[in-house]
Amino acid sequence: MNLTVLLQITFLTALWAVGEWIAKFWNSPVPGGVIGLFLLSSLLLSGWLAPSKLDRGSQWLLSEMLVFIVPSMLSILDHPEFLGLIGIKVLLVIVLSSLLTMGMTCLSIEMLVHLQNRSELKAHLKNDD
Amino acid sequence: MTTDLLQSGLTWSGATFLAYVVAKRLALSFSLGRNAPLILTLLLLSAITQILHVPFTQYMDGAHWLMLPLGPCTVAFALSIHRHRGLIRHQWAALTVGIIVGSGTAMGSSWGLAKIFNLDPLIVLSLIPRSISTPFALTFSADIGGHPELTATFVCLTGILATYLGTIIIQMHPSLSPLTRGAILGMGAHAIGVHKAHDYDPEDGAFAGLVMVCAGIANVIAAPVVTWILA
Numbered sequence: 001m002n003l004t005v006l007l008q009i010t011f012l013t014a015l016w017a018v019g020e021w022i023a024k025f026w027n028s029p030v031p032g033g034v035i036g037l038f039l040l041s042s043l044l045l046s047g048w049l050a051p052s053k054l055d056r057g058s059q060w061l062l063s064e065m066l067v068f069i070v071p072s073m074l075s076i077l078d079h080p081e082f083l084g085l086i087g088i089k090v091l092l093v094i095v096l097s098s099l100l101t102m103g104m105t106c107l108s109i110e111m112l113v114h115l116q117n118r119s120e121l122k123a124h125l126k127n128d129d
Numbered sequence: 130m131t132t133d134l135l136q137s138g139l140t141w142s143g144a145t146f147l148a149y150v151v152a153k154r155l156a157l158s159f160s161l162g163r164n165a166p167l168i169l170t171l172l173l174l175s176a177i178t179q180i181l182h183v184p185f186t187q188y189m190d191g192a193h194w195l196m197l198p199l200g201p202c203t204v205a206f207a208l209s210i211h212r213h214r215g216l217i218r219h220q221w222a223a224l225t226v227g228i229i230v231g232s233g234t235a236m237g238s239s240w241g242l243a244k245i246f247n248l249d250p251l252i253v254l255s256l257i258p259r260s261i262s263t264p265f266a267l268t269f270s271a272d273i274g275g276h277p278e279l280t281a282t283f284v285c286l287t288g289i290l291a292t293y294l295g296t297i298i299i300q301m302h303p304s305l306s307p308l309t310r311g312a313i314l315g316m317g318a319h320a321i322g323v324h325k326a327h328d329y330d331p332e333d334g335a336f337a338g339l340v341m342v343c344a345g346i347a348n349v350i351a352a353p354v355v356t357w358i359l360a
Contacts, residue, residue, distance in 0.1 A: 033203030040207035058205035071192035075278035
């Protein structure tokens with residue numbers, strides 16, 4: 001990590017802080033981080049800020065995100081009950097719900113693609129008439 | 130008092146970061162799998178805290194500083210959205226349908242199954258956001274009255290398990306479009322799934338990343354509605 005990366009991260013942090021402040025000030029149900037995300041999106045879209053100016057900082061943050069999560073995962077040490085039946089139940093919920101989630105996502109998008117293809121085909125046939 | 134705070138902050142945030150660096154090195158030099166750094170870090174830290182008889186609350190008092198960058202991480206997602214804005218324009222329909230159906234199923238089935246298994250109400254609430262990327266999931270969990278720390282663990286388990294399950298689904302159906310493959314992995318297995326999707330194809334990966342980020346945003350914005358439904 002060098003100075004450029006550090007500066008970019010500082011800028012992202014400042015945007016987050018502004019987002020947090022806006023969220024507090026307007027009592028917004030949208031959390032500060034997401035407001036910061038929208039702020040940055042508008043800066044990028046308006047062309048005031050080139051994405052290349054933040055590429056390395058954001059890449060660093062997102063690729064090392066794991067370490068920022070580790071502290072809360074260690075909370076499992078405080079919950080010995082997960083080593084027993086409760087833990088197995090939780091794993092079952094995660095496995096079954098994941099299968100359902102991915103299955104439904106898969107079905108819905110395949111159906112949509114199918115419908116889109118069919119309407120395209122219809123349009124084609126009409127043009128041929 | 131202030132020096133104590135500083136000391137414990139430096140000690141436990143530092144120890145966590147160090148454990149992570151060591152774990153990454155180990156995983157790299159023994160060419161272990163993608164999930165090895167996380168598992169090794171957790172093992173190292175639990176060994177240290179157990180040996181020193183440090184209770185979790187004391188550890189967390191110092192280590193929670195290390196979680197602050199999760200806020201800026203959320204902001205950084207704006208860059209991946211911006212990079213793929215063309216894809217959003219072309220595939221907005223698939224994106225919208227995938228996120229609504231996927232998030233609805235993820236939250237609904239987590240809640241329903243957890244209820245069926247008669248789990249503690251706090252665990253039930255903490256399971257609901259398990260399918261979205263961690264920075265979003267932690268906020269969501271706190272919003273609906275769950276336990277963000279438990280949610281972090283559930284989110285991570287979801288990433289690991291769902292990537293494995295998603296790979297099986299994809300291998301069983303070789304005719305799936307890149308869009309569907311990306312959506313399955315991005316919606317079901319967030320960051321770890323997005324990594325996997327990149328292995329298949331950059332197109333899969335791009336869509337998976339987009340689904341992950343947009344699902345996170347949509348879910349967090351919908352949190353008040355979820356709280357209202359649960360009440």
